[in-house]
Amino acid sequence: MNIDASRYQHWQVEVDATGLAWATLDKAGESANSLSSTVMSELARILDGFDGKPPRGLIFRSGKPAGFIAGADIQEFTQLDTPEKGIELVRRGWQLFNRLAGLNYPTLALVRGHCLGGGLELALACRYLLAVDEPTTRMGLPEVMLGIVPGWGGMLRLPERIGAQAALDMMLTGKSIDARRAKRLGLADDCVPPRVMDNAAAMLVLADQPRRRPPLLQRLLNGPLRGLAARAARKQVAKRARSEHYPAPYAIIDIWQKHRGDALAAPELIDRIVRSPTARNLVRVFFMQERLKGFGKGSASPARHLHVIGAGVMGGDIAAWCALRGLTVTLQDQGIERIAPALQRAYAAYRRRIKDPRELRRVMDRLIPDPDGHGASRADVLIEAIFEDLEAKRALLRKLDALIRPDALLASNTSSLRIEDLHGALNNPARLIGIHFFNPVARMPLVEVVAAGGADPEMLQRAMAFVKQIDRLPLPVKSAPGFLVNAVLGPYMLEAMRAVDEGLSPETVDQAMIAFGMPMGPIELVDMVGLDVAMAAGKSLAGNDAEPPKCLRERFAAGHLGKKTGKGFYDYPKGKPAKAAAAAVPAGLADRLLQPLLDRTQQLLRDGIVADADLADAGVIFGTGFAPFTGGPLNYLKSRHD
Known part of the structure; x- marks a missing residue:
């Protein structure tokens, strides 16, 4: 039996001869499904329609070849200009998915292709999750990569489903997992090939068997030992990200530990996260990345x-x-x-x-x-x-x-x-x-x-x-x-080596930029690029100087070419740099090192090497690892002047 299709713009709903309901999301006018406010409102109406006469079960699937659901509609995040709008966005998904989780008939998410962010939160609110064994099937909660948190139940249900340690790792890194790993972790109830997915989904729902529980230790870490897991998670996050640069992972740990994943219990924190400069810049980086894919x-x-x-x-x-x-x-x-x-x-x-x-x-x-x-x-x-x-x-x-x-x-x-x-x-x-x-x-x-x-x-x-x-x-x-990326790196690395020539240790120079938010310091970057490459780049690296820096020339002459030879500015006994402790970073060093990079980026934009400022920022972020929370060098410059 087909439900009146005119009622829904994005969903098709039918009830088969066995009494199972199939809700297929096929977002109109888009190549991939996302959970916009309209899509969510229609889902609420679908559940309303089944309140009076429940089906034997409800199966969610995608009508898109691209995947299940890519997540929330990111465009809507750009419109959150008041605290009330941010909280309402969280409340809408939290309440709807709690309602879905509380249905008295079995529900299942049939996941084929990407199932990310809000898409996985919808799947977690279902009683069962069936993963289709294809290379494109990936599941994750990547909100942290946008500077936000999984506010629609992911922080509650993912630890319940797979245990605290694996769930925190997924949420704090944004990493996704494939169908087979999802089954091994207990996120998916089964993993089946595409040819049998519909039959397998129907059988799983009709069987209505209890789900597998996580091991006892993981249940304890999601309960009485929650503080222990939170402390371990904070230590791991601190190795990768500073809270002043990336507050979202720390917020995820706090909301999970103190409020069992209920983001609405911490409205001030959610507002601070959702409307933070980091979130705004990371959402901007997301759209820049999508633009590059489009080329x-x-x-x-x-x-x-x-x-x-x-x-x-x-x-x-x-x-x-x-x-x-x-x-x-x-x-x-x-x-x-x-x-x-x-x-x-x-x-x-x-x-x-x-x-x-x-x-x-x-x-x-x-x-x-x-x-x-x-x-x-x-x-x-x-x-x-x-x-x-x-x-x-x-x-x-x-x-x-x-x-x-x-x-x-x-x-x-x-x-x-x-x-x-x-x-x-x-x-x-x-x-x-x-x-x-x-x-x-x-x-x-x-x-x-x-x-x-x-x-x-x-x-x-x-x-x-x-x-x-x-x-x-x-x-x-x-x-x-040097095109764009090497052309901006050249002056940056040159200034760093000048600082070494002036007597600063490579460790101190690198620490200045790591503290700024770079994934790697400029001296270690020279080692990775190769001192021979730095020398061969010649004028591209040295600018108007007649000679490259002394510290570069001496190491190059000694055959110390960086990581590939096991020795450069640092020694690499096991493939990683052996660094001494950094001295106190002089005031203003980070600004001094950054300035040549910022100046060159502006110059290349003026020269038309890239078409516009967004592409310049995207190129420097994805080509050098320039601190993403800043939104890129030109965006960073603009924010300094605002």
């Missing part, structure tokens, strides 16, 4: 075969990442002995991520050593990632020009050379695009897509689609030395 949308068919030339740290890691994302990758260098270290690094990284031995073997089989470069003539995309030498790159591109398919995307991963300076090696220079990754490739989400003057628009769009295909954020930039 990769287009009609270009997905790439299947990537050929990478250069198996050094950067080229090898690009190849490894792309193989992990499903591409066949051929990796070329001067002999198998140069390719072998890249394969070894890839295998070690894959083993940490992939637990299924068969899947591990499949991924490794996609990463193919190719010292003779046979893959170049067959590849859809080719990326040169050899050392930063103009003539060497030109010679390589000249050879590739004679080998590759006319429709192949040809790209350079150069970090400091202008794309125009490579044009002379090609018969059709308009086809060459810069695709500039950052180190470490597996962790840095941004990839600059660099267009020289006269670039082929189709190749440019294909490059951005390729970047999105491998789950990275494409940032369109114009060709100039």
Whole structure:
């Protein structure tokens, strides 16, 4: 039996022959479901309709191929300009989902694809959760990444469902989990393939069996031992985030510990969080991220075969990442002995991520050593990632020009050379695009897509689609030395090394910026980038100075090239920097170190290297880790002047 469809804009409701009700959310005019105020109001009316004549059970599912529910409607967060609006937003979801949790007939969330934030809170309010075993199925409460808290029951029900420790880890990091892990933790009652999901959902609801309880210790940590779990969680959060920069994780712990996850019991705290500068800036960062994702949308068919030339740290890691994302990758260098270290690094990284031995073997089989470069003539995309030498790159591109398919995307991963300076090696220079990754490739989400003057628009769009295909954020930039990210990092790292030349310890310099909110100090960043890269960047790094800083020159001359050689400004005995204690940070040091970065970002915007201030902020945040709570360097500058 179909319920009158005209009653609902976003839901379709039907009752089948067995008496089960199926509520399908298909938000009108959107590619993904989100819980707007209209969607929530319609859900309340659906429950009203069943009050008089309850069904045997109610199953929630999605009508979108993209997933279950992506979360609350983030646009509505931008309209919370009074305390009353923020509290009302929390109250609406808290009360509705409490009502859903209290129904006297069984309910189930059939989760296929992403189920995040408010979407997971809706699923937690159901008696059962059935996860569909697909790579796209992910569940999480990522509100903390927007500077807010899961206010619609997630802080109450997730610890009840999977125990305090696992729940706090998910809520405080924003991490999502897949369908199989959800079943292992007890978040999902079962995990089934797509072909049987509807039947399995119906059987689970009709069986109406009690749910599995968490182990005794986890129940104790969510009850009498709650204070112990809260103290441990605060220690972990303090290692990652300062409360003055990121108040939301500390608020989550407090609301869970003191109010059992009821955000309405702490209205002043909720108002302070929801309308804080951090939340406002992180929501802004979210929209900037969505904009970057949009650059990769287009009609270009997905790439299947990537050929990478250069198996050094950067080229090898690009190849490894792309193989992990499903591409066949051929990796070329001067002999198998140069390719072998890249394969070894890839295998070690894959083993940490992939637990299924068969899947591990499949991924490794996609990463193919190719010292003779046979893959170049067959590849859809080719990326040169050899050392930063103009003539060497030109010679390589000249050879590739004679080998590759006319429709192949040809790209350079150069970090400091202008794309125009490579044009002379090609018969059709308009086809060459810069695709500039950052180190470490597996962790840095941004990839600059660099267009020289006269670039082929189709190749440019294909490059951005390729970047999105491998789950990275494409940032369109114009060709100039260092593009955006390296161009702003150069003066920043230079100023940091000048401070070392003046007698400050690397630890003290780094501590100044970590205290500001950076994930890593500028001196450690030089070590990660590589002192040889810093030297090779030359004028791009040193600005108008005739010579790079003395501390850089001396270490480079001694062969201490940073993390990759185990020694740079710091020693790396076990892959991590061995640091002495930092001295007291001089007043004004952070401002001094930041100023060149801020000035260069403004200059690049004026020069048109990026199209607007939002893209400049997004590029510096996702390309350097610039403190996200500030909203980016230009937003930070504006807030200082307001």
